[in-house]
Amino acid sequence: MTAPKRRPKVRLKAKMPAAVLTALRRIELASVPVPEPGPGELLLRMTAVGLCGSDLHYWRCGRIGDQIVKLPQRLGHEPAGLVAAVGRGCRRGFAEGQAVAIEPGVWCGACLACEGGRQNLCYGMRFLGAPGEAGALQPFLVMPEANVEPLAPRVDPARATAAEPLGIALQAFDLVKLRAGESVAVIGGGPVGLCVAALAQASGARVVALSEPRAARAKAARALGAQAAVDARPEALIEAARAATGGYGADVVVECSGAAETLNTAILAATRGGRIAVVGIPEVDSIPVDPHHWRRKELLIASVRRSNRTLGRALALLERNDLGLAKAGYFSKLLGLEELQGAFEDLDDPASRAIKLTVDPSRALG
Numbered sequence: 001m002t003a004p005k006r007r008p009k010v011r012l013k014a015k016m017p018a019a020v021l022t023a024l025r026r027i028e029l030a031s032v033p034v035p036e037p038g039p040g041e042l043l044l045r046m047t048a049v050g051l052c053g054s055d056l057h058y059w060r061c062g063r064i065g066d067q068i069v070k071l072p073q074r075l076g077h078e079p080a081g082l083v084a085a086v087g088r089g090c091r092r093g094f095a096e097g098q099a100v101a102i103e104p105g106v107w108c109g110a111c112l113a114c115e116g117g118r119q120n121l122c123y124g125m126r127f128l129g130a131p132g133e134a135g136a137l138q139p140f141l142v143m144p145e146a147n148v149e150p151l152a153p154r155v156d157p158a159r160a161t162a163a164e165p166l167g168i169a170l171q172a173f174d175l176v177k178l179r180a181g182e183s184v185a186v187i188g189g190g191p192v193g194l195c196v197a198a199l200a201q202a203s204g205a206r207v208v209a210l211s212e213p214r215a216a217r218a219k220a221a222r223a224l225g226a227q228a229a230v231d232a233r234p235e236a237l238i239e240a241a242r243a244a245t246g247g248y249g250a251d252v253v254v255e256c257s258g259a260a261e262t263l264n265t266a267i268l269a270a271t272r273g274g275r276i277a278v279v280g281i282p283e284v285d286s287i288p289v290d291p292h293h294w295r296r297k298e299l300l301i302a303s304v305r306r307s308n309r310t311l312g313r314a315l316a317l318l319e320r321n322d323l324g325l326a327k328a329g330y331f332s333k334l335l336g337l338e339e340l341q342g343a344f345e346d347l348d349d350p351a352s353r354a355i356k357l358t359v360d361p362s363r364a365l366g
């Protein structure tokens with residue numbers, strides 16, 4: 001395709017409503033300027049943005065460790081939508097109206113991490129909705145075209161929002177080198193935990209146990225093929241993992257809950273020589289570790305930092321029948337920006353029946 005060289009021809013309204021965190025536990029709509037695409041950038045109309053555990057962390061605590069938001073802060077980093085305008089100098093052939101998914105991390109390309117191929121660890125990373133950066137919970141967003149991937153006709157933008165949590169599952173299994181036939185235990189059945197379970201099953205591994213206190217999410221885990229969906233007591237997961245593996249424990253344990261004590265649960269649920277991927281984001285600044293079981297088992301423990309250029313692979317997997325996520329009830333109906341405060345309150349409620357909440361910011365344009 002030839003590179004479109006025209007300027008955006010749509011005259012946009014100068015202002016748009018954006019969801020802004022104005023205080024702890026308070027999200028409101030504010031009027032902000034519509035961004036303009038610079039050279040090599042696309043203006044994107046946000047039609048589906050998934051709400052993530054890290055958004056909820058910022059809403060609840062205003063910080064993740066030493067990453068502290070300065071209010072007001074815009075949130076959201078699981079976006080998909082339509083190309084609204086193509087900036088000058090774009091070369092990838094995007095056309096207005098095309099459905100796309102978006103990689104939320106913009107890396108520098110020049111630091112040691114980027115040069116080593118680990119762009120997710122970039123020293124100059126700019127990440128959508130992170131402290132100081134605009135988020136995707138607004139009707140329009142500008143991104144470099146390198147961060148944008150076209151969607152196959154089978155995958156609509158609402159489905160494509162699962163590419164971000166699924167990318168984290170890919171990253172976790174890349175790091176611990178999951179093999180077909182292995183046993184996997186998952187701690188936490190939130191959106192990422194469910195994507196981990198779905199990907200494990202699709203990779204030919206067996207999810208022998210998944211722990212999740214919320215009934216709707218436990219039910220989704222069972223629908224995705226988890227052999228046992230158990231409550232959040234450490235013993236429940238450890239027992240289920242051992243029972244399914246002749247007493248040995250799981251080859252791979254993926255921690256997706258962020259609860260403080262779960263690294264020890266993972267250590268006890270893993271087999272000797274097993275691997276643990278730590279995905280969940282704790283709210284505390286220090287977590288307990290039982291050094292004796294960890295040491296004796298010769299475990300490999302990998303921390304997972306978002307995902308490294310997994311968008312294309314995640315989209316290819318979503319094309320394959322969503323890995324069963326849709327059937328398991330993962331996707332909800334789309335909410336409007338004005339429903340966000342209620343959505344965060346719902347996700348924060350231990351009795352919530354929500355699995356994943358997704359917002360359509362473009363609806364605010366009427």
Ligand SMILES: [Zn+2]
Pocket residue numbers: 052053054077078164165
């Ligand atoms: Zn996320």
Ligand SMILES: [Zn+2]
Pocket residue numbers: 107108109110111112113114115121122123124125
């Ligand atoms: Zn870099």
